[in-house]
Amino acid sequence: MPWSLTIGRLGETAIRIHVTFLLFLVWIWAAYYRSGGASAAWEGVLFVALLFACVLLHELGHVFAARHYGVKTPDITLWPFGGIANLERIPEKPSQELVVAIAGPLVNVVIALVLLVILSATLDGTDLTADNLAKIEDPRTSILVKLAGANIFLVVFNLIPAFPMDGGRVLRALLAMNMGHAKATATAASIGQGLAIGMGLLGIFTNPMLMIIGVFVFLAASGEAGQVQLKEASRGLLVSDAMITHFETLGPQSTVDDAADALIRSTQKEFPVVDGAGHLRGVLTRDAMIRAMKDQGPQTAVIEVMQADVPVVEARSKLDAALKLITSAQAPAVGVVDVSGKLVGLLTPENVGELMMLHAARPERGAHPFGRGRAG
Ligand SMILES: [Zn+2]
Numbered sequence: 001m002p003w004s005l006t007i008g009r010l011g012e013t014a015i016r017i018h019v020t021f022l023l024f025l026v027w028i029w030a031a032y033y034r035s036g037g038a039s040a041a042w043e044g045v046l047f048v049a050l051l052f053a054c055v056l057l058h059e060l061g062h063v064f065a066a067r068h069y070g071v072k073t074p075d076i077t078l079w080p081f082g083g084i085a086n087l088e089r090i091p092e093k094p095s096q097e098l099v100v101a102i103a104g105p106l107v108n109v110v111i112a113l114v115l116l117v118i119l120s121a122t123l124d125g126t127d128l129t130a131d132n133l134a135k136i137e138d139p140r141t142s143i144l145v146k147l148a149g150a151n152i153f154l155v156v157f158n159l160i161p162a163f164p165m166d167g168g169r170v171l172r173a174l175l176a177m178n179m180g181h182a183k184a185t186a187t188a189a190s191i192g193q194g195l196a197i198g199m200g201l202l203g204i205f206t207n208p209m210l211m212i213i214g215v216f217v218f219l220a221a222s223g224e225a226g227q228v229q230l231k232e233a234s235r236g237l238l239v240s241d242a243m244i245t246h247f248e249t250l251g252p253q254s255t256v257d258d259a260a261d262a263l264i265r266s267t268q269k270e271f272p273v274v275d276g277a278g279h280l281r282g283v284l285t286r287d288a289m290i291r292a293m294k295d296q297g298p299q300t301a302v303i304e305v306m307q308a309d310v311p312v313v314e315a316r317s318k319l320d321a322a323l324k325l326i327t328s329a330q331a332p333a334v335g336v337v338d339v340s341g342k343l344v345g346l347l348t349p350e351n352v353g354e355l356m357m358l359h360a361a362r363p364e365r366g367a368h369p370f371g372r373g374r375a376g
Contacts, residue, residue, distance in 0.1 A: 065103035101169035162192025189225035243345030278342035
């Protein structure tokens with residue numbers, strides 16, 4: 001991921017901070033400096049740094065639980081809005097997903113308990129109530145009070161039963177124990193969105209902050225539910241089930257003029273350039289074609305203006321892995337090859353979108369579009 005710095009490594013997991021997080025620390029320093037001078041500024045930065053250490057431990061909770069089930073995590077990135085552990089996959093057994101989801105908030109429960117034990121020792125004798133804690137004047141102790149409060153907030157916030165919060169996954173896992181994975185996802189997403197609307201309405205009458213969180217949760221929940229549906233649709237399918245097989249190709253000798261003819265003849269927007277042995281050399285997009293036509297003229301060789309490093313997958317490989325390639329690679333399409341390396345198909349974001357539409361239109365929602373695999 002660009003714009004993030006690796007600050008450490010734990011086993012196979014790289015720990016990264018995003019550049020915006022460093023800017024956020026600078027902003028915190030400046031904001032505290034203006035109101036309370038240099039000592040307040042450093043205290044503010046220390047608090048945020050400690051808070052994010054707790055967020056990192058939360059993510060490590062997910063990572064270690066996932067590792068227990070054989071799921072690797074290549075990296076954790078800290079953003080100003082929190083941490084994201086990039087798990088290779090979410091375990092599909094509901095009981096395992098439940099454990100992985102709950103492991104993060106559980107870490108914050110433990111941190112909060114440890115901090116409260118330390119605080120009750122410093123208060124010795126006095127009751128551990130919010131009032132008494134608020135009276136603490138020693139700055140070193142009061143930072144612990146704030147940190148304990150923040151960890152309790154993290155537990156409550158993360159357990160909101162809506163995607164992409166951990167609570168949404170907990171809810172989905174619990175539902176999936178009684179219904180199919182796809183139906184559980186759809187139900188959990190609707191519950192999450194209903195909750196987000198409720199939060200937004202409550203926010204109008206109480207705290208506007210709640211309204212903002214409600215909007216955020218609603219949008220995030222829709223996005224996450226869509227992604228989960230895409231994964232559901234592709235599960236159990238092979239690349240060959242979803243690829244385009246009828247398409248025009250260009251040869252290494254073709255010119256932009258030839259490509260323009262192919263553009264008119266077909267409805268394609270991406271044209272694979274294939275050599276005599278049937279191997280994919282690159283892809284020419286409609287935009288690149290038009291640009292070349294204007295700037296370099298119709299006699300330009302397509303090989304000069306095509307995008308050369310286009311990823312390829314084997315037709316018999318799993319579709320979900322190929323979809324990851326489409327979203328992560330900056331390529332207009334993914335080439336599909338047979339065992340001998342010959343181009344036999346194409347995957348484009350557009351035809352993946354069509355696959356999704358088909359999936360959604362099927363009467364038995366959750367079943368796979370081509371009947372393969374498990375019905376939800
Ligand atoms: Zn979490």
